[in-house]
Amino acid sequence: MTKELIRLIDCRKEFDGEVVLDSINLGIKDKEFLTLLGPSGCGKTTTLRIIGGFLKPDSGEVIFDGVRINDVPPHKRKVNTVFQKYALFTHLNVFENIAFGLRVQRPKLSEKEIARRVHEALELVALKGYEKRSVSQLSGGQQQRIAIARAIVNRPQVLLLDEPLGALDLKLRKDMQRELKQIQQQVGITFIYVTHDQEEALTMSDTVVVMNKGEIQQIGTPLDIYNEPKNAFVADFIGESNIIDGVMVEDKIVRMYGHNFLCLDKGFAKNEAVDVVVRPEDIDIVPVEQGQITGVVTDVTFKGMQYDIIVDFQGFKWLIQTTDHSPVGSTIGVKIDPDGFHIMKKSEYSGLYGDYSSYSEEYDELSADPEAGGQEDE
Amino acid sequence: MSKAKLHAPLIKLRQRFRSFLDRNRKKAFAYPYIIWMALFVIIPILLVMVYAFTKAGIGFTLENFSGINVYAPVFGRSLWLAFLATIICLLIGYPTALAISRTSARTQRIVLMMLMLPMWINFLLRTYAWMSLLENTGLINRFFGAIGVFELVNSIGESLSASWTPIDHFQMINTGGAVVLGMVYNYLPFMILPIHSVIIKIDPFVIEAAQDLGASGKTVFRKVIFPLSLSGVISGVTMVFVPSVSTFVISKLLGGGTDMLLGDLIEMQFLGAAYNPHLGSAISLIMMIIVVVCMSIMNKFGEGEETAVVM
Ligand SMILES: Nc1ncnc2c1ncn2[C@@H]1O[C@H](COP(=O)(O)OP(=O)(O)OP(=O)(O)O)[C@@H](O)[C@H]1O
Ligand SMILES: [Mg+2]
Numbered sequence: 001m002t003k004e005l006i007r008l009i010d011c012r013k014e015f016d017g018e019v020v021l022d023s024i025n026l027g028i029k030d031k032e033f034l035t036l037l038g039p040s041g042c043g044k045t046t047t048l049r050i051i052g053g054f055l056k057p058d059s060g061e062v063i064f065d066g067v068r069i070n071d072v073p074p075h076k077r078k079v080n081t082v083f084q085k086y087a088l089f090t091h092l093n094v095f096e097n098i099a100f101g102l103r104v105q106r107p108k109l110s111e112k113e114i115a116r117r118v119h120e121a122l123e124l125v126a127l128k129g130y131e132k133r134s135v136s137q138l139s140g141g142q143q144q145r146i147a148i149a150r151a152i153v154n155r156p157q158v159l160l161l162d163e164p165l166g167a168l169d170l171k172l173r174k175d176m177q178r179e180l181k182q183i184q185q186q187v188g189i190t191f192i193y194v195t196h197d198q199e200e201a202l203t204m205s206d207t208v209v210v211m212n213k214g215e216i217q218q219i220g221t222p223l224d225i226y227n228e229p230k231n232a233f234v235a236d237f238i239g240e241s242n243i244i245d246g247v248m249v250e251d252k253i254v255r256m257y258g259h260n261f262l263c264l265d266k267g268f269a270k271n272e273a274v275d276v277v278v279r280p281e282d283i284d285i286v287p288v289e290q291g292q293i294t295g296v297v298t299d300v301t302f303k304g305m306q307y308d309i310i311v312d313f314q315g316f317k318w319l320i321q322t323t324d325h326s327p328v329g330s331t332i333g334v335k336i337d338p339d340g341f342h343i344m345k346k347s348e349y350s351g352l353y354g355d356y357s358s359y360s361e362e363y364d365e366l367s368a369d370p371e372a373g374g375q376e377d378e
Numbered sequence: 379m380s381k382a383k384l385h386a387p388l389i390k391l392r393q394r395f396r397s398f399l400d401r402n403r404k405k406a407f408a409y410p411y412i413i414w415m416a417l418f419v420i421i422p423i424l425l426v427m428v429y430a431f432t433k434a435g436i437g438f439t440l441e442n443f444s445g446i447n448v449y450a451p452v453f454g455r456s457l458w459l460a461f462l463a464t465i466i467c468l469l470i471g472y473p474t475a476l477a478i479s480r481t482s483a484r485t486q487r488i489v490l491m492m493l494m495l496p497m498w499i500n501f502l503l504r505t506y507a508w509m510s511l512l513e514n515t516g517l518i519n520r521f522f523g524a525i526g527v528f529e530l531v532n533s534i535g536e537s538l539s540a541s542w543t544p545i546d547h548f549q550m551i552n553t554g555g556a557v558v559l560g561m562v563y564n565y566l567p568f569m570i571l572p573i574h575s576v577i578i579k580i581d582p583f584v585i586e587a588a589q590d591l592g593a594s595g596k597t598v599f600r601k602v603i604f605p606l607s608l609s610g611v612i613s614g615v616t617m618v619f620v621p622s623v624s625t626f627v628i629s630k631l632l633g634g635g636t637d638m639l640l641g642d643l644i645e646m647q648f649l650g651a652a653y654n655p656h657l658g659s660a661i662s663l664i665m666m667i668i669v670v671v672c673m674s675i676m677n678k679f680g681e682g683e684e685t686a687v688v689m
């Protein structure tokens with residue numbers, strides 16, 4: 001996991017005069033599980049297609065193993081792709097789908113070698129015995145596995161996966177996540193994985209690349225990304241965050257709501273305006289008189305493991321996750337430990353995220369989502 | 379008895395009818411089509427059969443088929459010319475369809491429109507036009523004469539053999555070649571359109587997947603695009619072969635009517651001097667059987683192809 005395998009240098013891509021990728025700089029290490037994460041339309045697929053060779057960047061370089069490969073066509077690259085919608089060969093059965101890459105190899109492989117490797121790949125995706133099936137008879141999850149087996153059988157150095165689990169239901173998704181991770185470790189190849197599901201990204205990856213509007217927002221381990229988001233966009237996109245305007249009074253002291261809080265962050269200018277991130281689970285509810293600040297509960301949702309409560313602090317609504325029930329309308333105090341704060345420099349995203357005034361609407365959007373996704377698919 | 383009670387059976391009937399319609403909604407939409415099929419497909423075929431197996435005044439007989447072997451050369455020639463026309467259409471049509479499918483949506487619309495445009499002109503007129511082009515004193519021969527092609531040919535011919543008879547035209551009209559040309563010209567769109575419509579439906583990601591797995595442009599065509607377009611090829615071949623094998627206008631106008639084709643033969647039995655609808659029906663029936671057999675072989679071949687190509 002030390003050698004760098006792929007590097008994108010200042011890659012830029014426009015479609016019809018619209019900038020889709022802007023100065024993408026990214027290094028990918030050998031045998032790494034790297035995830036491109038971002039909302040729909042942020043350029044994840046485009047980045048992947050540049051690595052796969054289906055698109056050429058308008059400017060910038062694509063380096064593979066130290067060699068510039070901008071002009072190398074896809075069939076000559078040592079990467080294989082699992083496509084967003086599988087793209088299986090409907091005129092071929094399962095065996096021939098997986099054997100496709102082996103059959104076009106030169107020098108020719110023997111029929112015996114092909115059969116051996118196809119069976120090996122089928123075993124890897126737990127679909128032994130499906131050789132003769134037609135691919136159109138398979139379920140979504142099975143088609144997905146065939147797509148993975150088809151790509152992996154060529155023993156590429158890098159596997160590109162474009163939202164491979166996007167079309168599966170939640171339960172199957174979870175299983176497949178685990179399986180994919182296992183496969184990656186078993187065959188020991190680099191995975192470049194695309195998803196817009198932050199949970200998926202956090203659980204599977206060694207490195208997460210958060211993208212928005214064609215730009216990389218942050219690159220880091222899942223823990224880094226979660227605990228030390230670079231800006232309000234990342235903080236909001238990864239997990240739940242309350243993002244409050246604050247001022248760094250001095251190192252380790254941040255001021256908000258007219259109250260000085262102890263924190264662990266330093267290195268800001270004196271009295272620099274900052275964005276303060278407080279994760280909903282890092283907030284303790286205490287009696288009013290013990291609270292660092294106090295607010296009024298405006299909404300309570302039971303979530304099984306915890307309550308999600310919305311608390312109004314002088315017009316700015318926070319989300320707090322707690323196991324204690326506080327009724328709507330009650331006034332509560334909160335206490336936040338120094339390590340509960342994360343301080344970010346102001347960015348173009350400041351003020352856009354992290355307020356839970358529209359929390360219930362957000363829920364509506366979420367519940368409407370699967371339908372919207374279904375329509376897109378058609 | 380109240381009014382409501384009086385209407386109760388009626389209402390019930392209406393409900394029954396409604397629920398019948400609901401249950402059979404999909405089928406109901408098919409009825410007009412079924413009626414259409416019966417009127418214009420099944421009944422004519424039955425009529426042809428009845429005629430083929432009967433004779434005026436005798437009733438059932440196989441006599442119509444007994445002497446049919448004298449027409450074997452006509453069958454042979456028809457099948458051969460239709461086969462040639464189909465192959466030529468395929469060789470021209472497939473690359474054309476492929477090329478069209480790779481252009482922008484706008485260009486595709488325009489090109490397809492231009493392909494269909496001649497079809498709006500009457501079939502006869504189009505064929506007459508070819509006649510005046512191919513005639514011995516037609517446009518093409520006159521053009522060749524004007525630029526001195528025949529003088530050149532004659533001088534070469536004389537130098538090669540003393541008994542060379544000078545020519546003043548190429549014989550184009552009234553040849554098998556002219557008939558095939560007429561078929562290709564008239565039926566080429568029927569080859570291009572189905573192939574094109576299948577090719578444009580191929581998922582571009584499937585093609586990318588093939589490239590991704592290491593297939594070069596040629597291999598992608600051989601292993602993915604062609605097999606996936608096979609259904610279009612089969613319907614194209616059918617749509618060219620069937621009218622070609624049964625045409626009579628083209629052979630009459632461009633073939634001169636001397637070397638008869640099946641279509642001419644059948645037409646003669648119904649409209650011509652040799653009036654004998656029973657024999658005509660028998661020939662039609664045999665032709666139909668030959669066509670159906672050809673097509674099912676073709677379809678079998680097509681199914682086999684999909685797996686054969688990968689081997
Ligand atoms: N071939 C193309 N022509 C024109 N615009 C394109 C093309 N491909 C992508 N785009 C545009 O580029 C932007 C980024 O697209 P991309 O497919 O990379 O997004 P994505 O992050 O993969 O999104 P999603 O999660 O929805 O798949 C989008 O605005 C899209 O409309
Ligand atoms: Mg995408």
